[in-house]
Amino acid sequence: MSATPTRRMVGVMVLIPVLVALALWAFAWPAARTAPRDVPIGIAGPASATARLEQGFEQREGAFDVHRYDDEAAARTAIEGRVVYGAVVATAEGPRLLTASAASPVVAQLLTEAVTSQAPAGTQVHATDVVPTPAGDPRGSALAASILPLALAGMAAGAVVTLMKLRGARAATALIGAAALVGITAAALADSWLGVLGGPWWSEAGVLGLTVLAIGAAVSGLAALIGTPGLGLGGLLMVLIGNPFSGAASAPELLPDPAGLIGQWLPPGAGATLLRSVSYFDGSAAGSAVLTLSLWAALGLAAVLVGGRRRRGRPVATAEHRAAEPVPVG
Incomplete structure (x- = not known):
């Protein structure tokens, strides 16, 4: 057995337990330390x-x-x-x-x-x-459960765009289009069918779509800048940390410090907060969540565009370099 396969085998044996430990920490720690904090x-x-x-x-x-x-x-x-x-x-x-x-x-x-x-x-x-949950979701569990599918949808969109090697404007258009369609589909399911949301239909669809776009653009942007490892980093931020730190199932103030604050800086937490504001409170206190999601979406799309230009430039430079090289005779 060669050294390289052996190192890979050992790496897998070590990496899997580390990922499991990280996932258990991210999901179990906030749940085990839930208590009112300010x-x-x-x-x-x-x-x-x-x-x-x-x-x-x-x-x-x-x-x-x-x-x-x-x-x-x-x-x-x-x-x-x-x-x-x-x-x-x-x-x-x-x-x-x-x-x-x-x-x-x-x-x-x-x-x-x-x-x-x-x-x-x-x-x-x-x-x-004063502001009750809708009859279709009396315990508020459906809204909390919707955050993980949104995170997975954004993660999938970013990964598919990257693996299909879409670059620049095509990648950005694919992300925006996919997010818009996910928002419409999710609103149709959660509001029109299940009745777990009670706000303006198109506003809810916009919130759901913006959340998916912020996650998908961030994942694809990271991959465009640093390559395939960006997909893993994006999944770590959005799914393993963003989802359990979102406070969607309880409240950010019930999570241990600084999990609640970090969660609101990430798209899953900001998306959950914004969805509550739009669905139940006529958009009250939505400003910070809108800003957070917009920043992630804008920075992610900018990274996708910049990364696409850099990748397009590499083959051209290589071709020019090869054309300039002398052709051997004989």
């Missing part, structure tokens, strides 16, 4: 009535970021604008809880448990879901 919530009512409620939340150090509002109307506006995940309103009858399960069913449940545990014995906590 989750923005609101407290509404006069200071004399909310002091006890505020003190109860502050006792859970680092868990909640408390925002104060004058009344219930202001708290509802903050929830609908995605400033806070929920709010507690102090009333003469006792605390009234406002949640938004569409923002995160997990956070809504945590708030319910936190407020109920703080309420005096015998006091009933009245809860209102």
Whole structure:
């Protein structure tokens, strides 16, 4: 057995466990360390009535970021604008809880448990879901489950464009066209058929398509710049890290630091946040997610175009060089 096949054999034996360990870390670590970390919530009512409620939340150090509002109307506006995940309103009858399960069913449940545990014995906590999940997805699980297929679709688009050796403008056009068709198809399935999304149809299709384009362009752009290893790097970023760090199944504020922040910088997390905003909150707090996805898409497409020009230039230069070489006689 030659040295090269032996090294390859050993490399495979070592690489596979490393990849498995990385995947388990990326997926299991955030799930095992899920807990509230500076989750923005609101407290509404006069200071004399909310002091006890505020003190109860502050006792859970680092868990909640408390925002104060004058009344219930202001708290509802903050929830609908995605400033806070929920709010507690102090009333003469006792605390009234406002949640938004569409923002995160997990956070809504945590708030319910936190407020109920703080309420005096015998006091009933009245809860209102200000922005509920749609009837087709009451637990919000379908939206969370859609992020991995979008990541895989973007990964597949980038890989196919690379392996089919499409370059420059043709590669960029293929990525944009594939992403647009995926967005339309996904919206037709998730909104029109399953009823798990409740926003403007074309806006949802645009979000889904932009998410796929950001991932596909990034993967193909990396491959155009550094070659085939770029596909592996793209898969690592978008699938093994981007998907579990997205916070789609819970909330970015429930993930251990810095996973939640990193997840929002990557297309899967930004796509999940933007899809929630467009589908359930009339586009509120969508700016940062739009910017993140647009930057990934633009930089990826730019890399595809630049990489295509570089690759086209190499054969030409080689041909010119060969033409300039003297032809041997005899």
